[in-house]
Amino acid sequence: MKHVELAIIGGGPAGLAAAAAARRNGVEDILIIERDSRLGGILNQCIHAGFGLHTFGQELSGPEYAQRFIDQVAELSIPCLLDTMVLDLSEERILTVTSRTEGLQQIKADAVILAMGCRERPRGALNIPGTRPSGIWSAGTAQRLVNMEGVMPGREVVILGSGDIGLIMARRMTMEGAKVHAVAEVMPYSGGLKRNIVQCLDDFDIPLFLSTTVVEIHGRKKLEGVTLAQVDERRRPIPGTERYIPCDTLLLSVGLLPENELSAGANVALSPITGGPVVGEDLSTSIPGVFACGNVLHVHDLVDFVSQEATLAGEAAARYLSAGESQAETIPLLAEGGVRYTVPQFIHRDTTENVTVRFRVGQPYRNAAVCVYVNDQLLRRIPKRVLAPGEMEKVILRPADLPAEGGSIRFCIEEGTN
Amino acid sequence: MYDVLIVGGGVIGCAIARELSRYQLKICLVEREEDVCTGTSKANSAIVHAGFDAAPGSKKAYFNVEGSRMMEALCQDLDIPYDRCGSLVLSFDAADRPRLEELVRRGQENGVEGLEIVEGETLRTMEPNLSSQAVAALYAPTGAIVCPFTLTYALAENAAANGAEFRFDTCVERIERTDDGFAVYTNHGVLHSRTVVNAAGVYADVLHNQLCENKLTIVPRRGEYCLLDKTEGRLVSRTIFQLPSTMGKGVLVTPTVHGNLLVGPTAVDQEDKSDTATTAEGLAQVTSAAGRSVSRLPMNKVITAFSGLRAHIAVGADDFVIGESAENFFDAAGIESPGLTSAPAIGAYLADLVAEKLRAEKKNDFIAKRRGITPLKELPFEERRTIIEKDSAYGQIICRCEQISEGEIIEAIRRGARSLDGVKRRVRAGMGRCQGGFCAPRVMEILARELQLQSTDLTKSGGESHLIAGQTKEGWDK
């Protein structure tokens, strides 16, 4: 059986940054395994600008951002397997992989970094009633067709979901000569970034209907139209508010799900909230030697943060390979009162670095405060004018902030009294 | 001039074609859609019923039990999955015990083996995830599950291998009797045949009434289903029914042969013979009814919902209509549940009947076995490696969720898949949890390459179901 020190599953932004960091921290024998025919992952189809402001101080397109890391990996001579699918990962870190050129093989890795990214929630997950015609696409699939293959799934478009991919695709379809009739969002607020609403919808006079969803899909063979309706506060359609919009294309941008089938197969403990592995500040999972970063861990808004997180994972894997697993006690981070989750979910007591804790809120807030309690003692209170589920937040903890033995750290949102 | 013209490429039509192809006959099957298995056969419970439901002495009872007995060997011959997982009919009220006992009696009279009533600890041990409302159940060890898609494709492929001809996108408009048989008028011209077999599903009444005195009315009975992720496939290990009502066998919860969990169907009569839309009410009903059988049904793990139409005869008969309904015109009409189960038996029975009428001789070179498309992921490591060494296309994974290789997709296309759905139903690419999000563009690429089609010619399911409107920028010119 082939052997490598560090196998990285996924050659997107997370895998690339993790590989570069691991090599810079002394790991000689690294292998990146990528299922697509080129490195860069989903960034290759994200041709819009806006990537890299935090990392490079300029707004790059997705392919350009990816290229910076692809170049690093090339300079560091890190080997990659392209068009190669990891079929299985075992608890003993044996990877079963397949490709056209190398056939089926097994690879034993001393450490593994999970960087498989996420997938889009399909129509079925929403159970939208109606027919099952052609013309219904997840927004990311349409993005690939339009931006990489140069073909149009249709010309009269409705978009369900105001996540960033949906907003970006509203602009892309318009720029390619299609008519985008509406973006419908079931929540009373958009899940996308404000700048995308302004620059992708408002710039082109595309209406955004909040608290609105698709209640029926029409057309036997080819999509002919959708019925939209407003929803109440429990997201149930309100009778009498239906309106029919003829269209040949419905794009769904209704959420991303970390893709953790391989992790589950290796018995990596997963969080029911993030859908990704439960990790420590070193991005270590419940299985020794297995680390996770990027959208496979939790869905990010900005690729810059993916790169930062992946760099930590690469460093941690290097540390694990030279010094073994941290035996220190772990301190749980608890997400409560408005905080949906935190990543990491625990911190090793022996950490000597500051820990960036990222989290999301469950609903929008105005004039609230992010509060951090250590054993019920208020450690920090950070006033926020606005908090939104679509924008990932962070708090930085110092080693000195960590509680004494047996303690925990609790994150919550407190409203009013700013 | 054909000897036999079969109308309808569902599981029944294909079973008849396969059985008829044992004989020295010129057989043609016409199908209005682009592929076989596009109607009721693609949207049903995928169950092999044990046979305790139907009234003793009925055709439903006879063909059900016969079909159930034949199914395993047939699946072996056709190299398709079959799992005799058994089934349970739940009762939620101790007062309903006589109804369970009645089912046992009826089943025994129909010839069903091994029926018993289970309750208490025994029931819970068999199915730990049943709801607390379930008090007792009829256990039928001969209940089984199959894949209705591959069953239909396998029958069709085997029929074709034995000489039967298939014509797709061919819709029968009317049938007229001629001196030597029938003239069948289609959208692609007139076909002549000595005999006609009507396996037209929900449209069978339309054909039947053109040639028969005793008129039939088929009212499509819509059934809505939800399919859950494979992560939930082990929630139950047997098919879980509820005590039946007049509208059918009620909502079931069952594992599928591919490891998903299937819940449904509803039962709503409608006039439209082609409307298979799902409804908010239907899906809600499935959820609540299935929740009676199984506690904590994870409906957030639904990956798709669909509906199918059972060909329920409302006027003219209260059973399957199977036989020579008019001179040289043979019916397989009103084939609602247990139609899938009955298919092998109906096929054999009708084929013999037609062959006898035509005084046809059996071939001595009939090929009974068909080789399936090997699902690579189910093979042991070494076997899989050997296949990839022989043909590297099997090394390239296209559908991530179901781990389907390019080689399997190419094989599906060589066997007749012409659309995304045709590939999906044959080899499951796009059938998984992302529902084709990742693989659809790549399957489209392979379809275009293998069939030498332009991207604008590609369809989801034939006809007008185009996937690509044109190249980018073209819209500016329109």
Next chain:
Amino acid sequence: MERNLICIGCPLGCQLTAVMENGVVTAVTGNTCPRGDEYARKECTAPERTVTGTVRVVGGAVPVVSVRTSRPIPKEKVLELAQLMGKIRVQAPVRPGDVVAANVLETGSDLLATCSAAID
């Protein structure tokens, strides 16, 4: 004349009101930081956008390459540029940073490739 805007400077999304006289912004209210003021003035007088898209490749291993403007162009020219991109053909090979079209629509901005296209 007043114009209402949503600031895109940060996640706050302040509701800005810009007061305009004779095409000049005389006051901005609703902002909570200097960036809001700056954004409103620019957006009301000379709004600009960085435009991205694709152009068709001739003789390439891929059908299209992604492109973007080298600097932001006036907002009102965005759709015109989108149409122009439909007419441009670029010969493979293409490398990131290659000028696909210079000084598009007389804006002083070049159209740059942002990915590569090898020869087929």
